[in-house]
Amino acid sequence: MSYLSIEFGLIFVVLFAIYWAFRLLPKFQNNLLLISSYLIVASYSVQFAVILFSYTCVIYFFSIMIATSKQHAKIWLVLGLSAAIINLALFKYFDFFRYELQSLLNYLNLSILLPAITIFIPIGISFYTFHSVSYLVSIKKKELPVAKFWDFALFLSFFPCIIAGPINRAKTFIPQIVVSQPREILExxxxxxxxxxxxxxxxxxxxxxxxxxxxxxxxxxxxxxxxxxxxxxxxxxxxxxxxxxxxxxxxxxxxxxxxxxxxxxxxxxxxxxxxxxxxxxxxxxxxxxxxxxxxxxxxxxxxxxxxxxxxxxxxxxxxxxxxxxxxxxxxxxxxxxxxxxxxxxxxxxxxxxxxxxxxxxxxxxxxxxxxxxxxxxxxxxxxxxxxxxxxxxxxxxxxxxxxxxxxxxxxxxxxxxxxxxxxxxxxxxxxxxxxxxxxxxxxxxxxxxxxxxxxxxxxxxxxxxx
Incomplete structure (x- = not known):
């Protein structure tokens, strides 16, 4: 669904009305934004939403291990960053590197045939990967505590940013999610x-x-x-x-x-x-x-x-x-x-x-x-x-x-x-x-x-x- 379409405009007007009707309940607003964000991702493909949720669970696990492990926090950070990079590389670069590697194998006269797998790139994967990296690093530097799972899920999936950015930093954006006071329309x-x-x-x-x-x-x-x-x-x-x-x-x-x-x-x-x-x-x-x-x-x-x-x-x-x-x-x-x-x-x-x-x-x-x-x-x-x-x-x-x-x-x-x-x-x-x-x-x-x-x-x- 394009953000410039009439359909999105009408849906946003309804979301806007419901969102501010619960102005005194920031947690409800967060839940509404989370559901809306996942519905937008699912509008491209339900599989993309499943991949995003699975990725969120994995990165959240690593953030907990980084925060609770005093002696091995750096190791858990490296593992978490590796998981993020491998996930991105698998979905976004598998075909590119398979083609280049197959050309190299052919040039060396090695009779090895790499499997041809059609992989669709999940919408927003580059951006929520970058978001997750900033979150893991911020946890390691103790710039912010481990967020609640659903707040972290909203940070990765926030629909205005998930399609094409901009790239948010966890230490500046998550505090906007976990507010306890009522929000205001800004400027x-x-x-x-x-x-x-x-x-x-x-x-x-x-x-x-x-x-x-x-x-x-x-x-x-x-x-x-x-x-x-x-x-x-x-x-x-x-x-x-x-x-x-x-x-x-x-x-x-x-x-x-x-x-x-x-x-x-x-x-x-x-x-x-x-x-x-x-x-x-x-x-x-x-x-x-x-x-x-x-x-x-x-x-x-x-x-x-x-x-x-x-x-x-x-x-x-x-x-x-x-x-x-x-x-x-x-x-x-x-x-x-x-x-x-x-x-x-x-x-x-x-x-x-x-x-x-x-x-x-x-x-x-x-x-x-x-x-x-x-x-x-x-x-x-x-x-x-x-x-x-x-x-x-x-x-x-x-x-x-x-x-x-x-x-x-x-x-x-x-x-x-x-x-x-x-x-x-x-x-x-x-x-x-x-x-x-x-x-x-x-x-x-x-x-x-x-x-x-x-x-x-x-x-x-x-x-x-x-």
């Missing part, structure tokens, strides 16, 4: 603003860009000019930002209406002046998770310059592999790792932020094009597709352009992009001046207007696939 005007922005971003703008620019250009890049191919890359960079940040806006708004705060996941990433800053602005909950649970445990920047670069590349390769079980995603992660390593070398020999200090707009322009280049490997299904696109990009200078007006429009948007930074706050301020009675009417009108201009069909959340 209602900001919540409405985020809901409105999400519908516009995902349903209308992202859909129109995908239908008119991305799909036709990527379908047959050899037919388009270099200028058009740049439009395709620019378009996808814009669409994936609109899609993912729009999803984050949507679930953040929903969470606020339910009395929960989610971590900030985006901070205008295309204002970044280098790749490192891009990751401080893009999918922030993931980049911070990778920093805290992969990069720093590997040694971070504490073991010399060369080891730091190895740690950076390892973390970014794992980030790419997390996004998808394919060589394209590994290359995508490697490109980002390489970009950060080159930046670190330049900082070492030329001074930190050398280009940015002299010309921020040039630094943004270089970063923008490098990020767009990496998105090519993210979008294309196979490496040959990406190489075909790059070949056409380097050879089709003489083909007549079909999208020159679009190219010029994107250039203008790039220059004006910093001005968009205050739009959410401005919209919230304007909504706060309107009588609350009229807010639903305004929201319904904007929703109707968006659907009217949007392409037909229900848009997908790109990051729900990861």
């Amino acid at each position: 209602p005007f900001r919540a409405f603003t985020l809901l409105i922005l999400s519908v516009i971003k995902v349903y209308c703008l992202g859909g129109l860009i995908s239908e008119n620019w991305i799909t036709p250009i990527f379908s047959n890049p050899l037919e388009y000019s270099t200028l058009d191919l740049l439009v395709g890359l620019y378009g996808y960079a814009i669409q994936i930002y609109l899609n993912f940040s729009g999803y984050t806006d949507l679930v953040t708004g929903i969470a606020l209406l339910l009395g929960f705060r989610l971590p900030i996941n985006f901070n205008f990433p295309y204002l970044a002046c280098n790749v490192r800053e891009f990751w401080e602005r893009w999918h922030i909950s993931l980049s911070h998770w990778i920093r805290d649970y992969i990069y720093i445990p590997l040694g971070g920047n504490r073991r010399g310059f060369i080891r730091t670069q190895i740690n950076v590349m390892s973390a970014m390769l794992l980030s790419g592999l997390w996004h998808g079980a394919g060589i394209n995603f590994v290359i995508w992660g490697g490109c980002h790792g390489l970009g950060i390593i080159v930046l670190n070398i330049l900082d070492c020999y030329m001074g930190r932020s050398w280009i940015t200090q002299r010309s921020p707009i040039i630094a943004r322009l270089i970063t923008w094009h490098y990020i767009c280049f990496t998105w090519l490997f993210f979008y294309c299904v196979s490496l040959p597709d990406a190489l075909d696109y790059l070949t056409a990009l380097g050879h089709n200078f003489l083909i007549e352009s079909h999208y020159i007006e679009v190219f010029l429009s994107i250039c203008v948007i790039f220059l004006l992009y910093p001005l968009f930074k205050n739009i959410p706050d401005w919209c919230s301020l304007q909504l706060s001046k309107i009588n609350r009675i009229y807010l639903p009417i305004i929201f319904i009108f904007i929703l109707w207007l968006t659907i009217y201009f949007a392409p037909s069909g229900m848009p997908n959340f790109i990051y729900a696939n990861f």
